[in-house]
Amino acid sequence: MLDESLLDDPEALARADRRGLLRGAAEAGARVRTAARHAAEAGVTDLEPEGRPRAVLVAGPGTASTGVADLVGSLAGASAPVVHLHSTGVAPAAGALRWALPGWCGSVDLLLIATTDGSEAGLAVLAEQAYRRGVTVVAVAPQRSPLSEAVDGRHGLVVPMATAPHDLYDEEGQAASPGTLWALFTPLLVLLDRVGLITAPADTLQKVADRLDDIAERCGPAVATYSNPAKTLASELADTMPLVWTEGTAAAPVGRRFAAVLAELAGRPALAGELPEALPAHGVLLAGDLAGGADPDDFFRDRVEEAQALRARVVLLRDRPAGGLTAAPAARELALSHDTAISELEPQEGTELEALAELLAVTDFAAVYLALATGADA
Template sequence: MLDESLLDTPEALAEADRRALLRGAAEAGARVRTAVRHAAEAGINGLKPDGRPRAVLIAGPGAAATHASDLLGTLAGAGSPVIRLAPTGVAPAAGALRWELPGWAGSVDLLLIATPDGTEPSLSHLADQAYRRGCTVVAVAPTRTPLAEAVAGAHGLFLPMATAPYDQDEPLAASAPGVLWALLTPLLALLDRVGLLSAPPEALEKVADRLDHIAERCGPAIATYSNPAKTLAAELADALPLVWTEGTSAGPAGRRFAAALAELAGVPAVVAELPEALAAHSALLAGPLAAGADPEDFFRDRVEEPPALHARVVLLRDRPISSLTAAPAARDLALSHDTPISELEPEEGDELETLAELIAITDFAAVYLAVASRS
């Protein structure tokens, strides 16, 4: 259960945060700036590509690579398909995972490798395989790793991952806030140069500023009543989150939130995009998960008996209220089944800024649930 009193005790939160998740969330803006600097030092700004690749292939372990692929595909649109190469293997360990290029991959395609580890033998083999096929290879990983050597041998471009000293204390969670931005930022800078999306240095600086702003609003020292991340974490205690998204950028943010809840906090969640979510989850809201489904709950002993699991809708939007929206119908459906609803909508800004804000607030919320529930 969530210890809500812990949320407003910064010292206790810091002591309970043994995986440095809060620090990672707070330093997301700094990670972006460091990653931009590393990318510039690696020569990103001087690249002169001959044209767009036919397809962009992304390989890497865990949630960070999955979300990077999802985000890049959303931002790139239909210009070139962004395809994640899912690994196979008998275990999620670095030595057990296997990646293979699709048979059609060749000289007109771009292979991106993103990993917070860099010791995966199969990723090194993949870089060599791509080189023999004529694919351009770009990798983001920690320096002085086998993958860095393999990419150099494949005449590819290696972009050092922005790391922090405490990253080496214990294995990084794939959904940890710092990992995503350390891997995603160099790839944004690269694909901006390729012409697949717009992420010039000034746009990435705005992303870093927005992440810093959210860290100030959602930090441990900010009380729950004025902290959107702590408020959301408290609302999701003992609830099954139904994450509904509306707008292009909100989709990957919602999928990342569900993954972070599962990996960091052990909280299951289901995700769907509006308006399809209204049909996809209507049976969930009409069933035993609805807040009003158990009339005996009113008489439950609040001390001795744990609360029943009930659904709570989390609506993530990146559209202004004035545009065509299914949000009113979503609210009506939730409230008609006595299901509470939490809403997040970013402040004005470009697509990267609003996406960063949604990710940052939900990352903080997942971290607070993880830390305050495990103390």
């Protein structure tokens, strides 16, 4: 059950936030600025590429690294194929994850490694394999980590991950702070801008950092629920199964990340899908027991001793419409025709990266508030 009184009690939220998740979300703008500076100091802005890579491969464990791979793939679009490398299993002897390059990789390809830990032996082996095959390697990892030492210099370029003194890590070694995503993602934005796959100049990254700061003010613990979009969304998702429907290039990876973060931080199952494909794919759920009006038994029976029934709630994440067709009206009609409530988020005007940053920030804050108010972070 959601403790709504906790949402409007900043001191109680601070006591419940044992892993510093709210502080990590609030520091996302600062992480962007620090990470951009680290990328420049590492020499990324001085690179003189001889053309675009044929393909970009992204590797790394955990929700943050998976989110980075998804975001890179969405932003690069048709400029170059982006392949997210998944671990191929666990090495019997070392007990470490194994990674492998596709057979077609060669000197015209780019491997990006993003990790909050840096001690994964399998990633160091992957970097060595890439070096032997002539693949360019760029890694974002904690400074003085085994991976940084393995890659730096001879095997590729390393950008130290932007960390904070109070960063906390869970038992699997992954950073708990939502701001970690930007610490890993920002240096790769600088690099991909340099090689011509996306447009992310310094002034755009500054706007992204400013937008993240603005959302941190609007969604902070001291802002009451009625005027706080993240707290409002968290309270709306209580006792529901979120169906996260997205429309637009920036919204799609945000929706998938939101579903993953809800599971990881709040222990809440969620499904993400892109419009219009999500309508037939998830429509059957709205017509079943998850529908808002589904209650086959007597409405007047005593429910005091019963657990709250889980109902679906649609969360519609959209880029700002740029003209053309939209499936949003059909999504609203489908949800309301099945008595299913719907929450909507749409970013303010700005660049594609600013829109992405705003949606990421609000949904990250919402997941944290839901975790704290339901005791999932205890």
